[in-house]
Amino acid sequence: MSISSEERKRVIMEQLKQEGQVKVPELSHRFTVSEETVRRDLILLEKEGLAKRVYGGAVLPKLTSYEPPYLQRQKDKAEEKERIGRAAAELIESGDTIAIDIGTTTLEMAKAIAGRERLTILTNSLAVAYHLMESLNGGRFSGKIFVVGGELNPEQQSLSGTIGEHILSQFRVDKAFISIGGISLERGISDYDVDETGMSRRMIEAASRTIVLADASKLGKEAFVEIVPLSQVHAIVSDVAAPKEWLQKLRGHRIQWIEATN
Known part of the structure; x- marks a missing residue:
């Protein structure tokens, strides 16, 4: 067949x-x-x-350490990212304290947050912070937004580095929403920029629950820097079903797989 x-x-x-x-x-x-x-x-x-x-x-191609600029990545698989973002936003509950990293898929999640009250949101993404501010001013949700500082990366519209990592280490959050460059059974979740992966890692360490957002193109892919192994992930939101050959390991780590639908 x-x-x-x-x-x-x-x-x-x-x-x-x-x-x-x-x-x-x-x-x-x-x-x-x-x-x-x-x-x-x-x-x-x-x-x-x-x-x-x-x-x-x-x-296999040689491993790449290059990541396209943020605005360019926003256009790639836009419809899939919107679906994933909406599904991830449904996991947020009123009263939650959450961390959102810099990815374009987590940006779509930030845009989809609505109908929630008393949220506390940490982010190192300028794009995410801007859209959250617009939603907050428009009354789509209520709460507070904290932008975690650091060195500015204009291409990726992010703040990162040792200052930001130190700030994040002082917080504890309910959920961390992480956008990635790749995910594999062997290396877990990975991304391209050393400083930005450091920020994502600190968000995961601060969180009771880690939710990874990954479209189909990220599955089986390994980016430049490992963030954490799969054992530290609690849920994966994707636009496709989990690969059959992954199911045993996902069950072993008790990872919830959420397929975003239209």
Whole structure:
């Protein structure tokens, strides 16, 4: 029985992680699809930066430490991020103290916060802070917003560094909402910037519950800097269902997987 393109891509990525390469004829036989279909899957994975096509198959690309600018990332998978953001916002309850990091997906969550009272929100994202301020002034929710300071990164519209990490270490929050560059069974959650991952790590340490926001392109992907292992994550909100090969480990760590729907 043939499986969907997304499922094939996940299986291909798992094989790439284990063996370092995949071959088109073998994948064609495994998935019971044509070799041309497999090549199209590999082209999509290459466009997402997850694989590098070579003659007869694909290999893992060299690990990248580059992250596109914030405004550019906002346009990528915008609809999926909006769905994830709305689903994540539903996890917020009146009276919560929460931390929100700098990602474009957590920005969509911030935009979706409504109908909640007495929230206390910490963030190191200037974009998140701006939209929260607009919502607060518009009466969409009530509460307080704290912008955690540090060194300004204009491209990513973020504040980070040792000053910000020290400030965050003094707080305790109910929930931390974390946007990532990649998530894998082996390395947990990861991102690109050393300082910004340090801020995300401090938010996780301060939180009773950590919720990761990740669209399908982040699954099976490893970014430059590891933030925390999967064992420190409590829930994952994504636009797709959990990969079947991940289910056992997710259950083992008692991680809740939330699929955002329309």
